[in-house]
Amino acid sequence: MSDTPRVRFAPSPTGYLHVGGARTALFNWLYARHRGGKFILRVEDTDEARNTEAAKEAIFDGMKWLGLDWDEGPGAGGDFGPYFQSQRKAIYDDYFAKLEAAGRVYFEDNGAARFKFSRQPILVPDMVCGDVHFAATEEPDMTIRRPDGSYIFHFVNVVDDIEMKITHVIRGEDHLSNTWKHIDLFHAFGKHAPRYAHIPLILNPTGSKMSKRDEGSAIASYQEAGFLPDAVFNYLCMLGWTPKAGEKLDRATLIAAFEPSDIHSANARFDMTKCTWFNAQYLRELSPEALFATALPFLEAKGLQISDHAMAAKAVYSVKEKVSLLGEVPSWVHYFFTDDYSYEPDVMTKLKAKPENATLLSELKADLGNLAAWDEHTIHTGIEATAARLAVKAGALMPLLRFALSGQSRGPGVATIIDLLGKDRTVARIERTLGLL
RNA sequence: GACCCCUUCGUCUAGCGGUUAGGACACAUCCCUUUCACGGAUGCGACACGGGUUCGAGUCCCGUAGGGGUCGCCA
Numbered sequence A: 001m002s003d004t005p006r007v008r009f010a011p012s013p014t015g016y017l018h019v020g021g022a023r024t025a026l027f028n029w030l031y032a033r034h035r036g037g038k039f040i041l042r043v044e045d046t047d048e049a050r051n052t053e054a055a056k057e058a059i060f061d062g063m064k065w066l067g068l069d070w071d072e073g074p075g076a077g078g079d080f081g082p083y084f085q086s087q088r089k090a091i092y093d094d095y096f097a098k099l100e101a102a103g104r105v106y107f108e109d110n111g112a113a114r115f116k117f118s119r120q121p122i123l124v125p126d127m128v129c130g131d132v133h134f135a136a137t138e139e140p141d142m143t144i145r146r147p148d149g150s151y152i153f154h155f156v157n158v159v160d161d162i163e164m165k166i167t168h169v170i171r172g173e174d175h176l177s178n179t180w181k182h183i184d185l186f187h188a189f190g191k192h193a194p195r196y197a198h199i200p201l202i203l204n205p206t207g208s209k210m211s212k213r214d215e216g217s218a219i220a221s222y223q224e225a226g227f228l229p230d231a232v233f234n235y236l237c238m239l240g241w242t243p244k245a246g247e248k249l250d251r252a253t254l255i256a257a258f259e260p261s262d263i264h265s266a267n268a269r270f271d272m273t274k275c276t277w278f279n280a281q282y283l284r285e286l287s288p289e290a291l292f293a294t295a296l297p298f299l300e301a302k303g304l305q306i307s308d309h310a311m312a313a314k315a316v317y318s319v320k321e322k323v324s325l326l327g328e329v330p331s332w333v334h335y336f337f338t339d340d341y342s343y344e345p346d347v348m349t350k351l352k353a354k355p356e357n358a359t360l361l362s363e364l365k366a367d368l369g370n371l372a373a374w375d376e377h378t379i380h381t382g383i384e385a386t387a388a389r390l391a392v393k394a395g396a397l398m399p400l401l402r403f404a405l406s407g408q409s410r411g412p413g414v415a416t417i418i419d420l421l422g423k424d425r426t427v428a429r430i431e432r433t434l435g436l437l
Numbered sequence B: 001g002a003c004c005c006c007u008u009c010g011u012c013u014a015g016c017g018g019u020u021a022g023g024a025c026a027c028a029u030c031c032c033u034u035u036c037a038c039g040g041a042u043g044c045g046a047c048a049c050g051g052g053u054u055c056g057a058g059u060c061c062c063g064u065a066g067g068g069g070u071c072g073c074c075a
Helices: A019-035 A053-066 A089-101 A153-163 A173-188 A219-225 A229-237 A251-257 A272-284 A288-301 A309-318 A326-336 A345-353 A356-369 A376-390 A394-406 A414-421 A423-434
Strands: A006-009 A038-041 A105-107 A113-115 A122-126 A130-134 A142-145 A168-172 A195-199
Touching (some): A006 A168, A019 A053, A019 A168, A019 A251, A053 A229, A113 A173, A122 A173, A219 A326, A309 A326, A376 A394, A394 A414
Antiparallel strands (some): A113 A142
8 A cells, every 4th residue: 555645625616615624624634744645625516506616716715724735636736637526527437337337337217327236245444433334235226427417426436536546535424324335336446445534523512513504614704703724723623633742732743643543433512612712822822923914904804094003013912812813803902093982981981980080180191291201111100100199009090091091991001002102192192081071 | 214423521522441530611719910811729510321241340342312424316
């Protein structure tokens, strides 16, 4: 047997890339990278009625987003193309003729062709499930070609796996029950079946199969919500596989550790909360520059006017540990980018609750306006000095400043906000707030 | 209905005959703290059930129940 495995992901472009498919692709990719083999993308578009161009693009986009690059397939070339099944009819005709010659095909009255099962017990050796035995079947022979001459999944799948020299088939466990049919076909062609690894299904939180309705089922939705590809990649790995090295692991480590026989055979439920936790972890590892670059599209999507990128980058970085998703960033920093910020109802109530708040803010405005230097330390010291002069605790002044400058009850450190705002805007914002009290 | 896979805290899981059944997420409490977070500490919390095998079973076997899947001229 060849030392370099050839594995494939064979999606059907009838919908968006869903999380189950993505993880199947991911495990195949990991295996190819782990063993130094080839990862092939083959588009199973034999069902003309259900294929769409948009679905095809969505699958490619999703895989690229996750970093699952393919060595052979659409856009990547390869010696075993074409990689669209819709373009391989001549090959299928050829194989069909072989089957016919072997006396394993017969036709229905309407022209549909069926493959005559061997009716022998068939063993499916599986790297995940172990040896799975299927007794000689009583199922009707399976249809492999439609009356219009187009071929059915089971047939083209096997033919292409032969033609593309696939050595390992890693796919969802929903295929396990049909695998004996594929092996029967391989044998009919006089070929050995590839090695199989049927991976567990991803279930929704309720425990049934993930469907379009379920949160997190579409890979594109992660991109939209502000997940980082590495985080989703990492989380998806942990659904059905537990490397000894731990949970949060980078790609190189995952590749090095991947072993199909370590994959569990029990289905796993999807947990968006934990997926989000992974994302928060990855977010915190981003450099200020990288964080800003990835967050910028989300800020712009919310209509924030970002003119000063240096300041914006610092603002985003200041809330790094407060967010789990990039989509949450705008709500934490929007007030940095408009002087027409609004006040949370709660905030205004608190500001108006005590008459002396206005006095305190006036004093702060004056003192801050007189600061000689402008950095977090100086600002912090300045506020403490004001507190001392007014015989109040600095801790009493901080919330007032936060409320006045941001209109928010939560956010980065007050000195950080002031530093980023600059002296002029700080003074102006306190004035603006005083005018509303 | 037949066949296939599966069954440890709420969730993801460690465990591969002898463990106080461990970790992560979530949750709760405390610490840190100008807020919110982060971080740290502690707590809560599981071997589906019934039979075997064994000196000893979460670990092996059988059964039951439950969950998932497949039986398409979908993939």
